[in-house]
Amino acid sequence: MSEGRAAVRGLDPDRAAATAGPAAGPTAGLDQPGVDALPPAPHLLVTGGAGFIGSCFVREILARGDGTRITVLDKLTYAGDRANLAPVEADPTQAARFRFIRGDIADPAVVDPLVEEADAVVNFAAESHVDRSILDPEAFLRTGVFGVHVLLEACRREAERAAAGSRLGPRRQPRRAPRFLQVSTDEVYGSVPIGQAGEEDRLEPRSPYAAAKAAGELLVRSYVVTYGLDALITRGSNTYGPYQHPEKLIPLFITNALDDQPLPLYGDGLQRRDWLYVTDHAGAIEHVLRFGTSGEAYNIPGGMELANRELVAALLARLGKPWSLVRRVEDRPGHDRRYAMDGTKLARLGWRNRVPFEDGLTATIDWFRANERWWRSIRSGDWEAYYGRQYGARLSHSRPAPDPTADLAPELAPDLRTGPSRDEGR
Ligand code: NAD
Ligand code: DAU
Numbered sequence: 001m002s003e004g005r006a007a008v009r010g011l012d013p014d015r016a017a018a019t020a021g022p023a024a025g026p027t028a029g030l031d032q033p034g035v036d037a038l039p040p041a042p043h044l045l046v047t048g049g050a051g052f053i054g055s056c057f058v059r060e061i062l063a064r065g066d067g068t069r070i071t072v073l074d075k076l077t078y079a080g081d082r083a084n085l086a087p088v089e090a091d092p093t094q095a096a097r098f099r100f101i102r103g104d105i106a107d108p109a110v111v112d113p114l115v116e117e118a119d120a121v122v123n124f125a126a127e128s129h130v131d132r133s134i135l136d137p138e139a140f141l142r143t144g145v146f147g148v149h150v151l152l153e154a155c156r157r158e159a160e161r162a163a164a165g166s167r168l169g170p171r172r173q174p175r176r177a178p179r180f181l182q183v184s185t186d187e188v189y190g191s192v193p194i195g196q197a198g199e200e201d202r203l204e205p206r207s208p209y210a211a212a213k214a215a216g217e218l219l220v221r222s223y224v225v226t227y228g229l230d231a232l233i234t235r236g237s238n239t240y241g242p243y244q245h246p247e248k249l250i251p252l253f254i255t256n257a258l259d260d261q262p263l264p265l266y267g268d269g270l271q272r273r274d275w276l277y278v279t280d281h282a283g284a285i286e287h288v289l290r291f292g293t294s295g296e297a298y299n300i301p302g303g304m305e306l307a308n309r310e311l312v313a314a315l316l317a318r319l320g321k322p323w324s325l326v327r328r329v330e331d332r333p334g335h336d337r338r339y340a341m342d343g344t345k346l347a348r349l350g351w352r353n354r355v356p357f358e359d360g361l362t363a364t365i366d367w368f369r370a371n372e373r374w375w376r377s378i379r380s381g382d383w384e385a386y387y388g389r390q391y392g393a394r395l396s397h398s399r400p401a402p403d404p405t406a407d408l409a410p411e412l413a414p415d416l417r418t419g420p421s422r423d424e425g426r
Contacts (some may be wrong), residue, residue, distance in 0.1 A: 034350070036290045037179055037230070038119055041067030045118035045178075047105050047151065048125030050074035052244045053183070053236075055084035057122065057282040062094040063087075069097045073114055075104045077139075078382060079128065083374060084243050105147035108154065115154035120179040120289060123151055126216075129247050130187070130209045131390055134333055137208035144212030145219070148182065152223045152231075155180045159229055180220070180231040181289045186274070186299070188214040188235060191336040198342045199235075199297045206334050217297070224295040233297040234288050237341060241278030241360065242367035246375050247386070249273075250361075253312060254368045255375050257321045264391050265401050267331035269309035272338040276302030277360035280353040287351045298349065299341040304357040309404045318365050323405070327398035329391070 044061070048054045049072030061068050074080045088094045103110035105125045115121060125147060127133065127140045159177035161167035169175040189197040190204035203218075205211040223229040240250040253263045284300040292298055306314075312326060355363075368375060 034291060037292075038290055039176075041069070042119040043069045043071070043117060045071050045073060045114050045121045047073045047121065047123045048080070048183075050076060050080035050082055050084055050100075051124055051128070052079075052084075052241075053239055053278055053281055053285075054122075054124030055243060056241065056278045057124070057285060058085060058098070059087055060279060060282055061286065062098060063091075065093060067097075069099075071099045071101060071114055071118070073101050073103050073105065073110065074125065075143075076102055077127070079245050079247075081243075081378070104143075106142055106150050108150050111150050112154050112157070115151070115158055115178060118178050119176070120181065121151060121155060122181045122183065122285065122289060123148065124183045126183075126213065127209065129245075130207050131247070131332060132386075133207055133209035133212070135389065137212075140208050140212040141215075144209075145215045148216040148219050152180065152219060152229065155229055155231070156223060156227050159227065177230055179289065179294075180223075180229060181285065181292075182216060182220045182231065182233045183285060184213050184217050184233050184235045184297070185210065186235050186237045186301075186339045186341050187336065188217060189339070189341070192338050192340045196301075196340045196342040197299070199299055199345055206336055210336075221295070230294045232288055232292045232294060234285050234300055235297060235341065236281045236284070236300040237274040237276045237302045237339060239276050239278050239281045239302075241364050242371070243374075244278070244364075246379055249308070250311075250315065250364065251368060251375065253315055254319065254365055255379065257316065257319050257325055258369070258372075260321070260325065262327045262395055262398070263312065263325050264329040264394055264398065265308060265312060265326050266329060266335060269312070269326075269328070269401060269404075270307050270337075271335060272305055272307050272340070273311070274302045274339055274341065275304040275306065275311070275357055275360075276300065276353070277355035277357075277363075280355050283354070284346060284351050287349065288346070291349055296345075298346045299343055300346060301341045301343040302357075303343070303353060305340060307404075309401065313404050314361065315365070318362065323403045324400065326401040327395060328401040329394035329398045 046054055046058055049058045058070050058072060062070060072085065076082065082100065085100065088098050101114065105111060126144050133140045155178050158167055162175060162177040165174055167175045167177070186197065187210035188203045188205050189201055190206045203214045205214040217233050220231050220233055224231050244251045246252050246255045256263050281300060288298045313323065316323060
């Protein structure tokens with residue numbers, strides 16, 4: 001399976017070197033002079049690494065062949081799929097540096113020995129779909145709160161061993177405590193009607209999903225303050241790309257449109273999201289893991305804010321499908337109107353997104369067209385029960401959605417039909 005041309009420009013092995021010089025030339029204006037918190041050839045524990053963003057992080061790092069070893073711990077919920085790691089497992093040189101363990105981050109018996117071996121823990125594991133959190137919140141709390149607690153406790157024990165000099169590396173050398181990175185979300189800020197959320201803004205989550213993510217963050221903070229844990233948080237914006245589960249807006253609408261099925265647009269479709277290509281999200285997480293300051297949170301914006309109906313128009317234009325597929329359906333309860341974050345802090349750390357929206361969207365559509373087997377297998381079995389519960393009544397009471405290109409002055413309409421310009425995606 002290929003992730004398309006945009007995908008290969010994600011994590012950049014030279015990026016760390018490019019930001020590692022003195023504070024002049026390429027690093028002028030950066031907060032960090034480039035001190036890498038990870039040892040050479042680190043061993044990473046990636047929890048939730050069989051999901052959408054976690055598997056991208058694993059594929060990109062291992063493909064670079066720099067000696068990094070990765071253990072993935074994943075429960076393989078409906079959202080996790082070992083096929084997402086097939087490119088790694090099929091390549092003998094990558095497979096030699098990779099290990100997969102099926103298990104729950106909320107199970108200390110599984111977690112403790114894995115954290116003992118790791119130089120860093122990157123926690124992607126979560127129930128991640130807002131609509132499912134509205135239908136059934138409990139699993140969100142179990143993984144997002146108790147699971148995070150179990151990971152933090154394991155890191156705390158390793159920090160104590162490191163302080164006592166009894167945490168040793170493979171050659172019996174003294175080893176630092178593991179660094180912990182919690183992958184969080186812009187949804188913790190709640191809806192942002194104007195301006196952009198900064199890292200110090202109040203957390204005002206409004207869905208059970210977002211509340212569980214905010215609770216996980218607060219636990220991380222408390223372990224930094226109370227136990228001096230080396231831990232960081234990233235808050236990514238709406239992510240899209242290959243291997244995304246088809247329950248989320250972009251893959252759902254691509255796969256429905258390919259089958260000429262209705263596209264259920266919630267409410268007026270004027271909710272705004274900021275779109276981030278998956279390799280950029282994964283790359284920014286690795287950058288923060290290496291160069292971020294312990295105890296800090298870092299926003300990861302995508303830089304491409306669009307109203308949902310503008311995004312859907314851009315998708316349909318690329319797919320060559322008519323707007324008449326779009327149905328206005330009953331809104332999501334408590335639906336956040338807008339997400340927007342300030343990315344200055346991450347930019348100061350030396351990170352820049354690389355994939356323009358136009359390229360990312362084209363690569364995503366190409367990938368879904370080319371990997372029909374992957375998404376058809378997910379859209380079978382339990383999928384139908386979920387789809388019926390989430391959309392059955394909504395679609396039966398739906399009506400046509402107003403065509404956004406029809407409201408525009410004729411001179412603007414062609415731009416929207418062919419999608420936003422390349423410059424807008426930067
Ligand atoms: P996903 O749903 O595709 O993947 C989640 C993975 O976690 C799956 O492989 C699942 O099997 C695994 N998992 C769930 N519960 C587990 C448990 N108890 N123990 C071990 N593994 C478990 O999610 P995603 O979209 O890749 O998101 C990854 C992370 O990034 C999540 O923490 C999410 O909150 C965050 N995030 C996502 C986005 C986005 O737009 N997708 C944006 C910002 C932040
Ligand atoms: O912002 C980051 C978050 O982005 C992540 O933390 C979440 O894990 C991820 O799922 C995503 O949350 P959203 O709720 O923003 O994404 P989703 O794809 O579910 O919806 C995007 C927008 O599209 C949102 O305004 C709801 C709308 N929507 C979604 C679906 C699934 C529809 O109009 N119809 C739909 O059928």
